[in-house]
Amino acid sequence: xxxxxxxxxxxxxxxxxxxxxxxxxxxxxxxxxxxxxxxxxxxxxxxxxxxxxxxxxxxxxxxxxxxxxxxxxxxxxxxxxxxxxxxxxxxxxxxxxxxxxxxxxxxxxxxxxxxxxxxxxxxxxxxxxxxxxxxxxxxxxxxxxxxxxxxxxxxxxxxxxxxxxxxxxxxxxxxxxxxxxxxxxxxxxxxxxxxxxxxxxxxxxxxxxxxxxxxxxxxxxxxx
Amino acid sequence: xxxxxxxxxxxxxxxxxxxxxxxxxxxxxxxxxxxxxxxxxxxxxxxxxxxxxxxxxxxxxxxxxxxxxxxxxxxxxxxxxxxxxxxxxxxxxxxxxxxxxxxxxxxxxxxxxxxxxxxxxxxxxxxxxxxxxxxxxxxxxxxxxxxxxxxxxxxxxxxxxxxxxxxxxxxxxxxxxxxxxxxxxxxxxxxxxxxxxxxxxxxxxxxxxxxxxxxxxxxxxxxxxxxxxxxxxxxxxxxxxxxxxxxxxxxxxxxxxxxxxxxxxxxxxxxxxxxxxxxxxxxxxxxxxxxxxxxxxxxxxxxxxxxxxxxxxxxxxxxxxxxxxxxxxxxxxxxxxxxxxxxxxxxxxxxxxxxxxxxxxxxxxxxxxxxxxxxxxxxxxxxxxxxxxxxxxxxxxxxxxxxxxxxxxxxxxxxxxxxxxxxxxxxxxxxxxxxxxxxxxxxxxxxxxxxxxxxxxxxxxxxxxxxxxxxxxxxxxxxxxxxxxxxxxxxxxxxxxxxxxxxxxxxxxxxxxxxxxxxxxxxxxxxxxxxxxx
Amino acid sequence: xxxxxxxxxxxxxxxxxxxxxxxxxxxxxxxxxxxxxxxxxxxxxxxxxxxxxxxxxxxxxxxxxxxxxxxxxxxxxxxxxxxxxxxxxxxxxxxxxxxxxxxxxxxxxxxxxxxxxxxxxxxxx
Numbered sequence: 001x002x003x004x005x006x007x008x009x010x011x012x013x014x015x016x017x018x019x020x021x022x023x024x025x026x027x028x029x030x031x032x033x034x035x036x037x038x039x040x041x042x043x044x045x046x047x048x049x050x051x052x053x054x055x056x057x058x059x060x061x062x063x064x065x066x067x068x069x070x071x072x073x074x075x076x077x078x079x080x081x082x083x084x085x086x087x088x089x090x091x092x093x094x095x096x097x098x099x100x101x102x103x104x105x106x107x108x109x110x111x112x113x114x115x116x117x118x119x120x121x122x123x124x125x126x127x128x129x130x131x132x133x134x135x136x137x138x139x140x141x142x143x144x145x146x147x148x149x150x151x152x153x154x155x156x157x158x159x160x161x162x163x164x165x166x167x168x169x170x171x172x173x174x175x176x177x178x179x180x181x182x183x184x185x186x187x188x189x190x191x192x193x194x195x196x197x198x199x200x201x202x203x204x205x206x207x208x209x210x211x212x213x214x215x216x217x218x219x220x221x222x223x224x
Numbered sequence: 225x226x227x228x229x230x231x232x233x234x235x236x237x238x239x240x241x242x243x244x245x246x247x248x249x250x251x252x253x254x255x256x257x258x259x260x261x262x263x264x265x266x267x268x269x270x271x272x273x274x275x276x277x278x279x280x281x282x283x284x285x286x287x288x289x290x291x292x293x294x295x296x297x298x299x300x301x302x303x304x305x306x307x308x309x310x311x312x313x314x315x316x317x318x319x320x321x322x323x324x325x326x327x328x329x330x331x332x333x334x335x336x337x338x339x340x341x342x343x344x345x346x347x348x349x350x351x352x353x354x355x356x357x358x359x360x361x362x363x364x365x366x367x368x369x370x371x372x373x374x375x376x377x378x379x380x381x382x383x384x385x386x387x388x389x390x391x392x393x394x395x396x397x398x399x400x401x402x403x404x405x406x407x408x409x410x411x412x413x414x415x416x417x418x419x420x421x422x423x424x425x426x427x428x429x430x431x432x433x434x435x436x437x438x439x440x441x442x443x444x445x446x447x448x449x450x451x452x453x454x455x456x457x458x459x460x461x462x463x464x465x466x467x468x469x470x471x472x473x474x475x476x477x478x479x480x481x482x483x484x485x486x487x488x489x490x491x492x493x494x495x496x497x498x499x500x501x502x503x504x505x506x507x508x509x510x511x512x513x514x515x516x517x518x519x520x521x522x523x524x525x526x527x528x529x530x531x532x533x534x535x536x537x538x539x540x541x542x543x544x545x546x547x548x549x550x551x552x553x554x555x556x557x558x559x560x561x562x563x564x565x566x567x568x569x570x571x572x573x574x575x576x577x578x579x580x581x582x583x584x585x586x587x588x589x590x591x592x593x594x595x596x597x598x599x600x601x602x603x604x605x606x607x608x609x610x611x612x613x614x615x616x617x618x619x620x621x622x623x624x625x626x627x628x629x630x631x632x633x634x635x636x637x638x639x640x641x642x643x644x645x646x647x648x649x650x651x652x653x654x655x656x657x658x659x660x661x662x663x664x665x666x667x668x669x670x671x672x673x674x675x676x677x678x679x680x681x682x683x684x685x686x687x688x689x690x691x692x693x694x695x696x697x698x699x700x701x702x703x704x705x706x707x708x709x710x711x712x713x714x715x716x717x718x719x720x721x722x723x724x725x726x727x728x729x730x731x732x733x734x735x736x737x738x739x740x741x742x743x744x745x746x747x748x749x750x751x752x753x754x755x756x757x758x
Numbered sequence: 759x760x761x762x763x764x765x766x767x768x769x770x771x772x773x774x775x776x777x778x779x780x781x782x783x784x785x786x787x788x789x790x791x792x793x794x795x796x797x798x799x800x801x802x803x804x805x806x807x808x809x810x811x812x813x814x815x816x817x818x819x820x821x822x823x824x825x826x827x828x829x830x831x832x833x834x835x836x837x838x839x840x841x842x843x844x845x846x847x848x849x850x851x852x853x854x855x856x857x858x859x860x861x862x863x864x865x866x867x868x869x870x871x872x873x874x875x876x877x878x879x880x881x882x883x
Contacts, residue, residue, distance in 0.1 A: 002683050021601070072553075194531075199289045201672075249838065415820075475792050519769065
């Protein structure tokens with residue numbers, strides 16, 4: 001059941017982030033295994049037995065101490081280099097995005113204003129019950145093209161989060177921030193508010209539908 | 225000038241209520257601090273059970289959304305400001321003068337004032353729950369514009385500001401007291417490189433408090449000015465900046481995490497050598513690592529703001545990664561202390577091992593979310609909730625129980641029951657992991673924090689139900705501890721000066737220590753004076 | 759130079775370093791100001807300690823000192839009990855609550871706080 005609902009990894013950017021997750025999870029598992037073994041081994045090997053003498057009181061081993069400072073330093077340097085490259089690919093903005101959408105969060109709903117296109121305004125108030133997504137506003141994106149999202153908030157801070165894109169960005173009141181989405185999979189994905197914004201934060205939902213470029217143009221015409 | 229043996233204004237000891245209300249004795253203030261923070265822990269723990277009960281199944285109506293917001297706001301505020309941090313202050317109050325061979329803190333009356341301000345500050349925060357619009361409900365980080373008067377109109381938010389302000393001032397005053405005491409009031413021969421690691425960690429913690437807490441106090445004042453005196457520092461409608469709040473708040477908020485963990489690194493560094501029958505390995509390395517952590521933690525605040533798009537992510541990511549290095553050094557030092565030792569498994573050691581295992585997970589997920597491409601999914605999700613509970617719950621809380629079992633005989637002259645203690649550990653360890661391990665998956669699957677419900681389909685209902693069951697197992701563990709304390713008070717047998725075979729100075733004097741702490745002191749020639757004297 | 763002084767000097771130096779590193783990588787004013795102010799505050803304490811410590815000679819810093827070496831010197835007296843801390847904390851809390859609910863309470867509490875502060879000084883004599 002868990003595997004079915006794992007994030008769909010549905011944008012070009014999210015595949016970079018998924019690789020980062022896997023690389024870090026592998027490194028984490030390796031480190032955890034080694035350290036766990038190092039913690040558990042002495043507990044078994046040198047547990048106190050009747051008649052034990054007082055153990056030898058060694059206090060220092062400078063070579064060892066420099067070693068276990070240097071090795072983690074190299075490890076985090078490697079992780080940082082990986083991170084730095086991955087983040088540049090995720091946060092990089094295309095020079096000429098195909099679609100530009102101004103997304104604005106408010107208590108409690110979303111506005112998606114397409115530049116030169118339709119505006120979708122979807123209050124999710126009165127609160128929708130979970131599972132009844134029909135009421136939530138829908139953001140439609142073309143497959144394989146670059147969509148620039150210009151994100152802001154009208155009243156308090158919100159957060160634009162699409163778990164299947166492995167990505168969120170805070171919508172800060174009074175300020176605008178931009179990022180690109182390059183959808184790589186067709187389908188409808190759940191979106192939610194990630195930053196606590198008051199009573200109906202939980203129900204401040206939206207959905208993202210990725211369609212073919214042809215269907216996107218048709219949809220845009222139909223809405224304008 | 226010598227400060228080793230200050231004279232006392234001798235007065236007959238008073239054990240009645242008035243004696244406790246007017247005490248300036250560091251041991252009594254320490255115990256008051258500990259008991260008060262444990263009381264707040266009880267309340268904050270019950271709040272978390274209400275949260276878990278609401279989340280036991282989707283679309284639950286155990287509490288309303290507004291009540292839910294108050295629950296997690298008070299839970300976070302109380303756990304952080306009223307329990308994990310002040311418990312360390314209480315422990316340090318009790319231990320620092322004993323560990324360095326002093327008769328009391330440098331400023332006893334200031335010490336008592338800090339304690340009462342902490343107690344009242346906490347009460348003021350909870351007083352909000354009695355007002356018309358309820359307690360503060362904008363989260364423990366109180367992000368404006370949500371916490372501005374236009375949206376959070378209630379008195380609860382104001383009382384929250386006043387209460388947290390009082391607690392922050394009390395913390396600063398206590399830290400001044402600690403640093404002065406350690407610098408000036410060490411016994412003859414107790415040089416800085418011979419003070420126990422716990423005392424060192426408290427020096428590092430105090431330094432962090434000096435650097436971080438003034439930012440909190442100032443930020444709270446700014447928010448108050450915004451709310452009532454027409455300021456617009458954080459109000460975008462008038463050119464204010466909500467991002468400014470995040471900068472100022474996390475400039476305090478991240479060092480605060482280390483204020484809540486460094487003292488407990490000290491606790492673990494005291495306990496592991498005793499039950500391994502060896503001196504602490506790499507004393508100097510541990511001290512330097514503490515200061516490296518303290519220093520670096522001042523340069524990572526904006527890793528709480530990776531997803532804002534307004535900060536230099538690579539800088540904060542790099543410094544956050546770096547903190548893993550000194551933390552790793554500490555971990556390896558603890559392992560090396562156990563290496564070729566003679567390890568026994570009394571309750572304090574069990575909790576210390578539990579600390580190592582839980583903190584390992586919390587530390588590793590911490591390195592993961594230091595990477596912005598990972599944090600973009602994890603931030604504000606249950607993955608982060610799991611991460612910081614593994615650090616502060618699995619880490620600090622387990623060290624707190626280790627400290628309670630370890631120093632209880634010194635404080636009250638009676639050892640807590642061992643077999644009840646083992647059961648307490650087992651329940652807490654199992655309950656903790658059952659509660660918080662599934663939360664990693666919830667976060668990756670897309671459950672945001674601070675939500676009162678979730679999708680009824682998919683794996684979230686099952687994961688949440690498991691977590692809720694775990695939280696009730698933890699409740700059983702905590703209740704068993706309370707029962708243990710009651711049983712021990714009634715039927716515990718008096719203990720010797722040094723029931724664990726420990727080696728720092730607090731174990732030289734009687735259990736509990738006399739009002740003036742020491743009738744005699746051994747010569748101090750290493751960080752283990754009691755061992756040297758044996 | 760005592761270790762305490764070294765601690766504050768190195769912290770202040772570190773703060774200057776990280777402030778510069780932050781400014782030149784981020785060009786962001788809020789963090790730079792905070793780090794710079796932190797450096798200033800730590801430097802202030804360090805400077806005070808340099809001035810105050812010229813005469814300091816703590817028995818606790820002597821590696822071979824014994825308890826007898828430290829005996830017999832009277833450096834001050836401890837007040838073992840005092841009702842003032844509780845009163846002071848209550849008064850300060852009343853200021854806080856007063857600011858929120860009623861200015862009259864705040865002003866009365868402020869006067870009480872000042873009076874208790876005076877009593878602290880009297881008790882110290």
